Amino acid sequence: MFDPVEKLMEFIRHPSVSADPKFAAGMVGAREFVVRLLGSLGFTVEVVPTPLHPVILAERGGDARWPHVIIYGHYDVQPADPLNLWDSPAFEPALRGRRLYGRGAADNKGPLMTHIAAVARLLARRPDLPLRITFMIEGEEEMGSPSFPAFLAQHRERLRKADFVFLSDTGSPREDQVVITCGLRGLVLADVEVKGARSDLHSGLHGGVLRNPIQALAELCASLHSPDGRVNVPGFYDDVLPVESWERAELAKLGQSEEQYRSFLGIPAFHATEGFSPFESARFLPTLEFNGIGGGYQGEGTKTVIPSKAFVKISCRLVPNQSPAKIRALLYAAIQDRMPTDVTFRIVDQHEGAPYVVVPPGRANTPKDQPAVLARAFRAADAAVTEIFGRSPLYLREGGSVPIIDDIKRVLGLDSVLLGLFLPEDNLHAPNESFHLGMMEKGMAASEKVLETIAAG
Ligand code: BES
Numbered sequence: 001m002f003d004p005v006e007k008l009m010e011f012i013r014h015p016s017v018s019a020d021p022k023f024a025a026g027m028v029g030a031r032e033f034v035v036r037l038l039g040s041l042g043f044t045v046e047v048v049p050t051p052l053h054p055v056i057l058a059e060r061g062g063d064a065r066w067p068h069v070i071i072y073g074h075y076d077v078q079p080a081d082p083l084n085l086w087d088s089p090a091f092e093p094a095l096r097g098r099r100l101y102g103r104g105a106a107d108n109k110g111p112l113m114t115h116i117a118a119v120a121r122l123l124a125r126r127p128d129l130p131l132r133i134t135f136m137i138e139g140e141e142e143m144g145s146p147s148f149p150a151f152l153a154q155h156r157e158r159l160r161k162a163d164f165v166f167l168s169d170t171g172s173p174r175e176d177q178v179v180i181t182c183g184l185r186g187l188v189l190a191d192v193e194v195k196g197a198r199s200d201l202h203s204g205l206h207g208g209v210l211r212n213p214i215q216a217l218a219e220l221c222a223s224l225h226s227p228d229g230r231v232n233v234p235g236f237y238d239d240v241l242p243v244e245s246w247e248r249a250e251l252a253k254l255g256q257s258e259e260q261y262r263s264f265l266g267i268p269a270f271h272a273t274e275g276f277s278p279f280e281s282a283r284f285l286p287t288l289e290f291n292g293i294g295g296g297y298q299g300e301g302t303k304t305v306i307p308s309k310a311f312v313k314i315s316c317r318l319v320p321n322q323s324p325a326k327i328r329a330l331l332y333a334a335i336q337d338r339m340p341t342d343v344t345f346r347i348v349d350q351h352e353g354a355p356y357v358v359v360p361p362g363r364a365n366t367p368k369d370q371p372a373v374l375a376r377a378f379r380a381a382d383a384a385v386t387e388i389f390g391r392s393p394l395y396l397r398e399g400g401s402v403p404i405i406d407d408i409k410r411v412l413g414l415d416s417v418l419l420g421l422f423l424p425e426d427n428l429h430a431p432n433e434s435f436h437l438g439m440m441e442k443g444m445a446a447s448e449k450v451l452e453t454i455a456a457g
């Protein structure tokens with residue numbers, strides 16, 4: 001049995017930034033590392049080409065009557081910039097206290113290594129374990145998984161016969177309070193570009209004659225929310241799933257303090273949606289955010305100019321059962337409607353992903369036809385977490401997005417059990433990302449237990 005921490009360090013040393021072609025060698029290195037590791041555990045490994053970064057499919061077959069679990073993970077990471085804010089180099093893993101630092105340590109190399117190590121330990125102990133396992137590890141998650149839906153469609157017949165997907169690419173609030181994520185928000189992204197005159201103009205010569213594109217864009221942006229904090233796009237909330245009372249109760253058990261959260265954010269007051277606490281807003285409601293806005297003079301001093309162009313980058317987080325295509329259409333219609341006709345504009349589609357929800361067994365809204373193996377997986381995860389982390393897990397929807405989870409549901413018909421292994425202090429996507437080794441050790445034990453219980457049938 002290999003040392004999981006050593007192996008994780010080796011994994012982190014491959015700089016696998018999927019979004020930046022300069023890191024092509026790091027992508028190859030990380031992929032080959034995983035392929036070798038899974039091969040050494042006796043898996044049949046296939047590297048499936050895609051238009052960009054290949055998917056690793058590794059199989060432990062067996063009797064068709066055995067349960068079959070797919071373990072998902074991603075070998076790519078976010079860019080490490082700004083590099084000067086790291087206390088140790090992003091791709092030179094460093095152990096400080098109980099944390100291993102490095103880009104991708106938490107998202108997603110640490111949690112993925114946790115499951116690989118759990119499988120290694122389990123198979124060493126039970127070489128005849130009656131369980132089929134397929135690792136499905138992609139390299140484009142951090143760029144919106146553009147190749148993944150086609151990959152799923154291509155391997156549909158083979159993969160859809162599995163029973164469920166098991167993964168860790170979500171978080172938990174504390175080391176002693178694990179969350180089993182049962183919902184994810186979706187995403188719709190778009191840029192809006194507004195154009196006034198054919199070039200920048202002297203604001204003295206032409207001021208008062210035409211509408212400034214920054215003004216047009218600012219007025220449009222200001223129209224997209226109402227004072228109560230809701231998104232002001234007609235039809236936006238039509239398909240929002242009502243929150244179940246058990247979900248509110250589960251969230252209340254977290255016992256988070258609004259005052260602490262407020263001061264952590266450094267804001268004078270919350271501006272959440274009426275009728276929802278800030279914690280509820282982040283998990284149960286959709287949003288519309290401006291991720292960036294620009295136009296005109298941004299330099300030192302002053303410049304008396306009427307800019308020719310202005311732009312804004314918009315993203316909506318969606319909740320079940322909103323559809324990305326429908327929300328995109330509603331948003332574009334509102335923009336079209338409200339944009340003054342004395343400027344011209346263009347909307348540029350960016351990527352999108354659907355929201356996801358899975359209801360654990362035994363709840364008021366659990367589907368009557370929930371597959372028995374999925375229900376067993378949830379119960380096994382509950383028991384394993386309770387025993388190993390010392391406290392029952394909470395079942396919460398998450399504010400973040402892992403769009404492929406809904407792709408998997410749609411294309412393969414499979415639900416996912418999402419065991420949250422990263423902590424709020426892990427600095428995902430930020431400088432000094434790290435993974436807590438306590439979560440790794442306990443996560444390994446929990447994963448091992450879940451898989452062994454599923455195998456027991
Ligand atoms: N693992 C994260 C999603 C996540 C973050 C879940 C925090 C729970 C807590 C995932 O890798 C991610 O970063 N997703 C992106 C979207 C993706 C399409 C780039 C996100 O949520 O912004």
Ligand code: MN
Pocket residue numbers: 107142428429
């Ligand atoms: Mn991520």
